[in-house]
Amino acid sequence: MKVQELWGHRSQTFWSEAVRYLRLIGNSGFVFTLYVLFLMGGYYYSSFLEWLPPAFPAVLFFSVLFALLLTRSPIRTFLKEGDLVFLLPVETQLTSYFRKSLIYTFIMQLFFIALLFMVLGPLFLDRIYPDTGYLFTVLLWLAAGKWWNLISRWAEMRIQSVTTRDIHIGLRFLVNVTFTFFLFSAAPVVYPLVIIGAMVFVYLFYYRKLHTQHGLKWQHILEMEERMVSFFYRIANSFTDVPHLKSSVKGRLWASKWVDKAAHNKTSVYTYLYGKTFIRANDYFGIYVRLFIVGSLVMSVIPSDLGRGFLAVLFIYMTGLQLSTLWNHYDVKIWTDLYPVRHKLKKQSFTFIIERLLWGQALLFSVILGLYGVNIFILIAALAAGIVFSSYYARKLVFKKRKTA
Numbered sequence: 001m002k003v004q005e006l007w008g009h010r011s012q013t014f015w016s017e018a019v020r021y022l023r024l025i026g027n028s029g030f031v032f033t034l035y036v037l038f039l040m041g042g043y044y045y046s047s048f049l050e051w052l053p054p055a056f057p058a059v060l061f062f063s064v065l066f067a068l069l070l071t072r073s074p075i076r077t078f079l080k081e082g083d084l085v086f087l088l089p090v091e092t093q094l095t096s097y098f099r100k101s102l103i104y105t106f107i108m109q110l111f112f113i114a115l116l117f118m119v120l121g122p123l124f125l126d127r128i129y130p131d132t133g134y135l136f137t138v139l140l141w142l143a144a145g146k147w148w149n150l151i152s153r154w155a156e157m158r159i160q161s162v163t164t165r166d167i168h169i170g171l172r173f174l175v176n177v178t179f180t181f182f183l184f185s186a187a188p189v190v191y192p193l194v195i196i197g198a199m200v201f202v203y204l205f206y207y208r209k210l211h212t213q214h215g216l217k218w219q220h221i222l223e224m225e226e227r228m229v230s231f232f233y234r235i236a237n238s239f240t241d242v243p244h245l246k247s248s249v250k251g252r253l254w255a256s257k258w259v260d261k262a263a264h265n266k267t268s269v270y271t272y273l274y275g276k277t278f279i280r281a282n283d284y285f286g287i288y289v290r291l292f293i294v295g296s297l298v299m300s301v302i303p304s305d306l307g308r309g310f311l312a313v314l315f316i317y318m319t320g321l322q323l324s325t326l327w328n329h330y331d332v333k334i335w336t337d338l339y340p341v342r343h344k345l346k347k348q349s350f351t352f353i354i355e356r357l358l359w360g361q362a363l364l365f366s367v368i369l370g371l372y373g374v375n376i377f378i379l380i381a382a383l384a385a386g387i388v389f390s391s392y393y394a395r396k397l398v399f400k401k402r403k404t405a
Contacts, residue, residue, distance in 0.1 A: 007097045066184075070149050074228055076105045114139060124184075287323075299365075365383075
């Protein structure tokens with residue numbers, strides 16, 4: 001295959017596989033959950049704007065948020081490990097290949113920025129500038145800022161020192177904060193123009209020289225590519241088994257000690273394994289915590305007690321969906337088949353772990369509901385519904401969904 005055709009082949013191969021996983025995600029209950037959240041968000045948006053204190057620093061919020069999105073610019077290259085051997089000798093012929101990667105990455109990241117900006121549009125119009133035309137003007141400025149960050153990031157990836165790369169990222173963030181502050185404070189057009197001019201100057205007289213002074217750091221590029229691919233497959237793995245997903249392990253000794261207290265006998269072997277896996281592998285623990293935090297934050301902007309109670313159960317369901325892949329975690333491990341235990345114990349232990357985790361989520365959400373001053377009857381009803389649903393999901397629904405996937 002010619003080098004000129006390689007990028008198109010790589011991207012097409014990835015999306016052919018990705019579309020299959022996206023269909024499975026689309027057929028799952030997760031999309032319905034997002035749809036419900038979208039409807040609730042639309043219904044309560046105006047109430048949220050009324051509830052938001054007048055002193056809320058909207059300009060600072062928008063400036064920091066979009067400065068982070070501009071600064072964070074991982075570049076999708078579709079490179080593979082074997083390229084260290086086969087493409088390294090023809091690096092000088094890959095200019096077109098990497099240009100396509102930059103354009104592809106720009107389109108994908110700009111789409112996400114535009115989507116988030118449109119979602120926050122009512123807040124922008126209410127607290128920053130009540131003109132739809134200016135909203136789209138800001139979006140165009142953000143597109144220009146994103147392109148500068150991408151080409152600058154690509155130049156930074158030629159630097160060997162991790163510390164030096166981090167310093168460059170920090171400096172770009174400061175530039176982006178200044179740039180976005182001028183945009184969201186509706187400053188005269190000359191101010192963002194000056195920042196854009198400074199960006200062009202820095203690129204022409206500094207970043208562009210990095211391309212001639214340093215070669216590509218292929219290992220760093222491959223690590224970035226692997227992180228981005230793994231992120232997508234971890235999401236897909238929440239709905240179906242992804243065989244080639246690489247596992248990542250984190251120690252978390254402070255939490256692992258709780259699992260070590262379990263009885264070490266034949267009946268608890270899978271309880272021990274699933275407990276350790278939840279805490280240490282594939283960021284299950286992180287997902288569990290993040291969903292709780294996100295759910296708690298979303299509840300804070302819902303004025304209705306009934307809506308908050310419903311959200312608690314909805315986020316318990318989302319947590320269950322994410323944890324359901326624990327069931328398949330050891331399917332590709334041969335040594336678990338050598339255990340002298342009945343296969344029935346695997347299902348029982350999995351149910352035990354999932355049920356207790358979801359019960360814990362229901363209890364935590366009930367505490368949050370109490371802190372928000374929710375009506376005691378709704379709080380008790382939400383807690384009861386969460387516990388009942390947790391048991392039903394762990395004992396019945398999770399296995400049905402895994403079979404469907």
